[in-house]
Amino acid sequence: MSSAQITLATAKRILTQLRHDHRTVALMVLVPTLVMILLYYVIGDQGSFDAWTPVLLCVFPFLVMFLVTSIATLRERTTGTLERLMASPLGKLDLLLGYGLAFGLMAVVQVALVLSVSLTWLGFGLGAPLWPLVVVALCNALLGTALGLLCSAFARTEFQAVQFMPVVMIPQLLLGGILVPRDQMAPVLEWISNVLPMSYAIEAMKLAAAAGAEGDFWRDVAVVAGSAVLALVLGAATLRRRTP
Amino acid sequence: MMSCAVAVRDLRVERGRRQVLHGVSFEVPRGSVLGLIGPSGCGKTTLMRAVVGVQTVAGGTVTVLGEPAGGPGLRTKVGYSTQSPAVYDDLTVTENLAYFAAVLGAPKTDVARVVAEVGLEDAAGQTARTLSGGQKSRASLAVALLGAPELLVLDEPTVGLDPVLRNELWGLFHRLAAGRGVTLMVSSHVMDEASRCDRLLLMREGEILADDSPGTLRDRTGAADLEAAFLRLIADREAVSDR
Numbered sequence: 084m085s086s087a088q089i090t091l092a093t094a095k096r097i098l099t100q101l102r103h104d105h106r107t108v109a110l111m112v113l114v115p116t117l118v119m120i121l122l123y124y125v126i127g128d129q130g131s132f133d134a135w136t137p138v139l140l141c142v143f144p145f146l147v148m149f150l151v152t153s154i155a156t157l158r159e160r161t162t163g164t165l166e167r168l169m170a171s172p173l174g175k176l177d178l179l180l181g182y183g184l185a186f187g188l189m190a191v192v193q194v195a196l197v198l199s200v201s202l203t204w205l206g207f208g209l210g211a212p213l214w215p216l217v218v219v220a221l222c223n224a225l226l227g228t229a230l231g232l233l234c235s236a237f238a239r240t241e242f243q244a245v246q247f248m249p250v251v252m253i254p255q256l257l258l259g260g261i262l263v264p265r266d267q268m269a270p271v272l273e274w275i276s277n278v279l280p281m282s283y284a285i286e287a288m289k290l291a292a293a294a295g296a297e298g299d300f301w302r303d304v305a306v307v308a309g310s311a312v313l314a315l316v317l318g319a320a321t322l323r324r325r326t327p
Numbered sequence: 328m329m330s331c332a333v334a335v336r337d338l339r340v341e342r343g344r345r346q347v348l349h350g351v352s353f354e355v356p357r358g359s360v361l362g363l364i365g366p367s368g369c370g371k372t373t374l375m376r377a378v379v380g381v382q383t384v385a386g387g388t389v390t391v392l393g394e395p396a397g398g399p400g401l402r403t404k405v406g407y408s409t410q411s412p413a414v415y416d417d418l419t420v421t422e423n424l425a426y427f428a429a430v431l432g433a434p435k436t437d438v439a440r441v442v443a444e445v446g447l448e449d450a451a452g453q454t455a456r457t458l459s460g461g462q463k464s465r466a467s468l469a470v471a472l473l474g475a476p477e478l479l480v481l482d483e484p485t486v487g488l489d490p491v492l493r494n495e496l497w498g499l500f501h502r503l504a505a506g507r508g509v510t511l512m513v514s515s516h517v518m519d520e521a522s523r524c525d526r527l528l529l530m531r532e533g534e535i536l537a538d539d540s541p542g543t544l545r546d547r548t549g550a551a552d553l554e555a556a557f558l559r560l561i562a563d564r565e566a567v568s569d570r
């Protein structure tokens with residue numbers, strides 16, 4: 084069995100697990116769309132809604148993927164299936180890429196639904212091509228998957244895994260230029276903001292919504308994708324064939 | 328030594344800053360069934376994990392089928408079934424087995440074979456979450472039987488099973504050893520199972536008290552059955568260490 088076949092078998096297995104768990108699938112796919120609809124009616128003003136939409140398109144795929152992945156991999160550690168896999172020919176990267184692939188596919192469905200609803204029913208005024216938005220949303224979902232994998236290595240219980248979400252999310256949201264523009268922050272905060280991948284994701288999404296793949300767009304996307312790859316590699320390093 | 332499936336020398340293991348195996352040495356000949364017996368917490372699982380190559384060790388060597396334990400060449404040759412069942416709760420028995428078969432590169436037909444070997448035909452379409460305790464542990468055992476392992480490391484594979492089923496599984500273990508030359512390491516708490524092993528390793532507090540055939544153990548201690556033989560060996564050792 085080649086590594087690629089094992090990766091595909093792993094992705095298929097994870098999707099089969101999801102198929103048995105309708106509620107999780109519904110939450111993954113519907114929650115971002117429902118929040119978007121809620122936001123539309125709360126804001127009640129098309130201009131502000133158009134400004135918030137790119138931000139939510141960034142935050143939600145990331146958030147959901149982060150949570151689902153960290154809990155799924157933690158379960159794999161605690162139920163002994165990981166120990167079983169570590170004694171098998173499966174490579175560490177096979178497992179991580181399998182998760183990335185399966186949840187990446189879920190992210191496509193999630194983003195497709197939230198974008199269709201926003202663009203039609205909610206009248207999201209997009210003055211640029213659609214694909215750059217999709218690219219950013221997917222890179223960001225993959226980043227969420229990769230960071231979820233990494234963080235699950237530091238959690239012993241599902242309760243702890245859930246606690247990682249605010250630890251990872253809140254600084255990135257506060258410093259990502261959503262509430263206060265990044266160039267108006269104190270220098271230290273701006274510096275920290277510069278090393279948080281979400282800042283680049285949000286910037287890329289705003290660029291994509293305003294003008295498409297222009298300006299710093301590709302640099303920002305590269306930073307987000309690079310961070311996802313880095314997190315995957317670090318995640319692989321935390322998987323040990325031998326444990327104490 | 329190719330006649331030897333497992334060779335352990337002076338194995339020391341620390342878990343949670345405490346040494347739990349204090350220099351264990353033994354060998355398992357190919358095609359034999361070794362039973363691992365000893366009080367709860369004596370280090371049976373730890374020893375098996377070291378043989379499979381998933382346990383961090385502090386010293387000593389573990390050689391499996393001529394390679395250092397856990398080596399890349401061994402990962403399709405060693406089947407391991409953990410003490411608590413390790414299967415995906417939200418997959419059916421068949422889906423679980425199909426996935427592990429794909430990872431091991433075992434033929435798809437293996438799934439039906441191992442389901443029959445552990446007698447789970449009627450529950451094959453059930454998700455693992457809905458299985459009874461004994462069914463779930465058999466599903467986990469079935470995973471270890473996939474492919475063509477040369478060494479099977481089975482941690483309490485028959486716990487919670489009725490005598491009929493236990494008898495069938497032991498029949499299977501002996502068929503694997505006699506027919507396919509598979510070597511088995513099986514831990515157990517049940518003495519009538521111990522008597523069905525070719526050799527027994529009696530452990531106590533991270534050390535090996537005895538390494539003999541069941542018959543020799545009974546003769547040596549002059550006890551009527553294995554249970555009495557073990558109690559006597561443990562009592563003798565305690566008398567020595569008290570002195």
Ligand SMILES: Nc1ncnc2c1ncn2[C@@H]1O[C@H](COP(=O)(O)OP(=O)(O)OP(=O)(O)O)[C@@H](O)[C@H]1O
Nearest residue numbers: 327342343347366367368369370371372373374410
């Ligand atoms: N992860 C761990 N961290 C620290 N100590 C551990 C860990 N796992 C096991 N131990 C300790 O190591 C010792 C040996 O444990 P092991 O699981 O090998 O026992 P065992 O012989 O398999 O017992 P049982 O028959 O109850 O399964 C025990 O004292 C146990 O408390």
Ligand SMILES: [Mg+2]
Nearest residue numbers: 371372410482
């Ligand atoms: Mg044990």
